[in-house]
Amino acid sequence: xxxxxxxxxxxxxxxxxxxxxxxxxxxxxxxxxxxxxxxxxxxxxxxxxxxxxxxxxxxxxxxxxxxxxxxxxxxxxxxxxxxxxxxxxxxxxxxxxxxxxxxxx
Amino acid sequence: xxxxxxxxxxxxxxxxxxxxxxxxxxxxxxxxxxxxxxxxxxxxxxxxxxxxxxxxxxxxxxxxxxxxxxxxxxxxxxxxxxxxxxxxxxxxxxxxxxxxxxxxxxxxxxxxxxxxxxxxxxxxxxxxxxxxxxxxxxxxxxxxxxxxxxxxxxxxxxxxxxxxxxxxxxx
Numbered sequence: 001x002x003x004x005x006x007x008x009x010x011x012x013x014x015x016x017x018x019x020x021x022x023x024x025x026x027x028x029x030x031x032x033x034x035x036x037x038x039x040x041x042x043x044x045x046x047x048x049x050x051x052x053x054x055x056x057x058x059x060x061x062x063x064x065x066x067x068x069x070x071x072x073x074x075x076x077x078x079x080x081x082x083x084x085x086x087x088x089x090x091x092x093x094x095x096x097x098x099x100x101x102x103x104x105x
Numbered sequence: 106x107x108x109x110x111x112x113x114x115x116x117x118x119x120x121x122x123x124x125x126x127x128x129x130x131x132x133x134x135x136x137x138x139x140x141x142x143x144x145x146x147x148x149x150x151x152x153x154x155x156x157x158x159x160x161x162x163x164x165x166x167x168x169x170x171x172x173x174x175x176x177x178x179x180x181x182x183x184x185x186x187x188x189x190x191x192x193x194x195x196x197x198x199x200x201x202x203x204x205x206x207x208x209x210x211x212x213x214x215x216x217x218x219x220x221x222x223x224x225x226x227x228x229x230x231x232x233x234x235x236x237x238x239x240x241x242x243x244x245x246x247x248x249x250x251x252x253x254x255x256x257x258x259x260x261x262x263x264x265x266x267x268x269x270x271x272x273x274x275x276x
Contacts, residue, residue, distance in 0.1 A: 002151050004108035007218055010148070013115045015209040017122050017141070019202040024126025026198035027190035032177060033131060036138050039169070040122055043145050054152045056218060058225040061235055064157055065244050068232070071164050072251050076258040078169050082176040083266035089180040090268065096188065 007055040011048065018044040031085050031095045035078065046070045111151060118144035129186035135173050142166045156229045 002010075021040030028034045046067040053063025085095060092099060118141050125137035142165045149158035177183065190198075239245045 001220075001224070002107050002111050005111045007220065008214060009111070009115075011213050012210055013118065015206055016119055019205045019209075020119070020122045020126055022205065023198045023202040026201070027194055028126070029188045029190060030131065030181075032173065032181070033126075033134060033187065036134065036173070037126055039138060039165075040125070040141065043142060043165075047145055047148065050149060050152060050154055050157065054154070055220055058221050058223055060242075061227050061231055064154055064227050064232060065235060065247075067154075067157055068160060069247060069251055071160055072255065075164050075169055076255055078172060079262045080258050080265070082172055083262040085176060086179060086266045095180060 001054055001058075007051060010051045014044040014047045014051070017047075029097050031088070031097065031100075032082075034097075035081055035085075039074065039078070042070060042074045107151065111148070114144045114147050114151075129189065130183075131177055131181055131187060132174075132183050135170060135177065138173075139166055139170045142170070153226045156227070156232050 001007075018041055021037045021044065024037030024040065025034055028037060049063040049067045049070070051063075053060065057063075088100070089095060094100075121137045121140040121144070125134050125141060128134040128137060142161065146158045146161040146166065149155075149161055235242060236244050236248050
């Protein structure tokens with residue numbers, strides 16, 4: 001653990017980053033920018049796993065492994081989502097959420 | 106000393122993540138996100154998770170950010186600023202986020218964690234052994250599931266992003 005830093009401070013940091021990501025997800029109007037907010041949310045979640053592992057159960061390594069899986073799945077999700085974005089751009093030449101209304105009604 | 110480094114990294118991360126979700130230029134926004142990801146890697150290093158920090162730096166700061174930059178260069182008009190969000194939306198989202206931060210901090214600041222006393226360092230050896238062991242505390246099944254998932258995602262991304270128009274035009 002980091003000397004002089006309690007678990008609460010790191011949890012506050014990850015909470016702040018999580019909700020900044022939520023704010024970005026609500027306010028952005030561009031698909032790639034929304035995906036970037038999701039990255040922030042996923043990273044703060046992975047940070048929480050690691051901190052819980054280090055401060056509460058230092059003998060185990062489950063938090064470490066789950067963070068690795070989160071990173072792997074986030075990378076997969078990004079690759080697939082950006083492929084969809086590129087395909088979508090070919091179809092409608094725009095990435096603004098107000099132009100993506102094929103499934104709206 | 107470590108305390109000040111942690112506070113510095115935390116401040117940098119909060120400032121850059123706010124800038125990443127509010128900058129109107131998408132290229133600047135992705136570079137701010139890169140600094141946030143590097144800050145998280147720095148915290149992993151400070152917590153002695155060296156392998157995890159290295160993976161965070163190579164996969165996230167290296168791979169994912171480059172993937173984003175490539176897609177942005179393919180599809181966005183970089184000089185053009187993005188649409189500004191409506192003030193009402195900003196207020197609602199800011200209110201929800203502030204409420205969420207308040208609720209989260211309130212929830213865990215009233216909970217007393219039992220902090221373990223002993224100190225430990227997780228080496229790459231431990232991680233590799235746990236990943237490939239099929240005994241107790243082994244993670245061979247999720248490891249294999251993730252490897253199949255990555256293969257499926259690779260094939261799927263190629264199939265989805267492939268252009269079908271050129272073949273039809275040449276016929």
